[in-house]
Amino acid sequence: MNPNAAVASGRAAELGHKLRRKAVQVLAPLIAGRSVILTAGAARNRPLERAFREAGAQGVSSVALPANRAASIRQLLMVQEEQLRRPPGPLAAAFDAVDPARQAVIYAGSFTACDQVDGRRVLGSRSAAQFALESKDHQAAIIGPDDSTKRLVAIGTDERHRTVELLAEPLIRSGGAVLSGVPYDFPALGASHIYLARSASDVARLLPVLATDCRQVRLSRFNRGWPCTYYGFVGPSWSCQVGPFEALVFVDRRSGRIRAFGIAGPVQLDPAGGEGTRATVSRVASRLAATGYRGAFGVDGVVEGAEYVVHEVNPRVCAGMSLVNELAAHELSGMLIDLVLRERPHEASVAFSTDLPVFAVTLSQSPPALRIWDGSTAGLPPLTGAALSAAWLTSLRQALAGGTLQPLGEAE
Known part of the structure; x- marks a missing residue:
């Protein structure tokens, strides 16, 4: 339980109102x-x-x-x-x-x-x-280069598929291979082309499916751990982040398809774990800023042991940022901050560089909320209290999973 949640909520609304006035001026x-x-x-x-x-x-x-x-x-x-x-x-x-x-x-x-x-x-x-940074084949500049646990591979021919199958073998032996498709015409969004393969036969089955509209796959090791998301803003020489939020991500036992239903949070991590994940997100934000981008962003990944493994970065206002607006008592719109950072980055940075990071920290200590964008909230357990309990999160995952889905953190 977070005893400061009510204070944080009031402070977030106050700061949100102040930042909104500054955004309007810019x-x-x-x-x-x-x-x-x-x-x-x-x-x-x-x-x-x-x-x-x-x-x-x-x-x-x-x-x-x-x-x-x-x-x-x-x-x-x-x-x-x-x-x-x-x-x-x-x-x-x-x-x-x-x-x-x-x-x-x-x-x-x-x-x-x-x-x-x-x-x-x-x-x-x-x-x-x-x-283009939305696309998996452009994200190495932000989340890091390929290594033995992740690489980008062309698909579409039998020979290429045999190469993918060989590369997937050690990943499967270590617990599973994740295949993230890179479509020809438009970036993959909302986990639209992401599958978990637990066997060589899974890989052989999934490659023709992905090849119907994908030119490449990002092949990576399956990370067992806690899926979570951060949201933030990046300016010319600073960044801030809100979170982490539990990412309600599931794998379909039949197809291997990974689905993202929504988020819940913020979740309060222990000091050491929170500091490590925030440092990782800060590094990602710095790399994003180095591309020339200014504005809102979202980071998806998994806390695995002491490490936050980043899976993707979305340089925009993400669906879950509406939850951030809610935590700020709707005093501030993520789209408004994003807009002025993009259009007037210098002036916006002067206006925001002090108060916006404080606002983000305050939001991260606020009472939790739930945002579902895939499916209905009907039948889900009510959210009460000033912090997310392990029991509530377990009941939420069970309610969302139904008969064929398994929470990603529990996948075997």
Whole structure:
């Protein structure tokens, strides 16, 4: 139990309100006197609408993208990106209806790499190089180079598949091999192409499945341990992080598919363990900053013994950051901080470099919350108290697992 949780919660709301005022001040020169259109994941976001208005926007409108019945978050975002790049007729007309002169600026959230929509500038979009960092074949610069436990291998032919099978043998003997596909056309998202192979036959079965839309696989050792996630922000010469959060990750016993359901936390680690994982995340953030990236990020990995093994880094506002907003009593939007860091990194760093790290530490001590993005919260155990208990986490994992899923930390 964390006796300071209630104090931390109140302090987080206070700091969040202060940081929000600073973010609005940094945002003002970008949009004062201009019309703003919110779309994609930012459409109808009331806190963002309020922030833009307070920053002096002449008007703030929302244009929702056409309905998208995608089967996965990856497909959803792939369709949205195409809609922004080449707006179909009805969508183009919707933008023109609120901005016939095409003088407005657009904010479409943290994910997009689209820099204009029918001539309207998109604020906070990522460069092509920053967008590419999402892909497993570009992450070595952030999480470290290949070694005996992880490597990138081409697939798509029988000869290549035999090479993968040979490389997987020692990994399987050590407990399992993880195959993370690198798709041809769009980054893998939401654990969309990640499988656990426990045998050579699993590898032989999975490679043709991955080869249908992947050109490579990241082959790595299966890390037994506690899956957890950190969220943070990186500026030109500083970074901060919130967490860790338990990553609710499971493996399907039948297919080997790894699925991520959500997060819970923050979790309070012992001082030594917390210091070690935070140091690892700080190193990752420094490498991310070295690429020129500024803004929000998320880090996924596993605490294995005394080591935090990083599996991937997402340079954007991740789904779980909505939980961070909740912990701050919705006084601060992760998208707002991300936007001003991307658009005005120097000015944002002057505004945030002292208070934002304090805010992040305070949030990490706040009462826990739960965020589910794959499935329903119906039937899950209620979350009570100022800290996550081991018993509650066990009951949550059991409720999510059902009949065919196994918590990743318990996989054999």
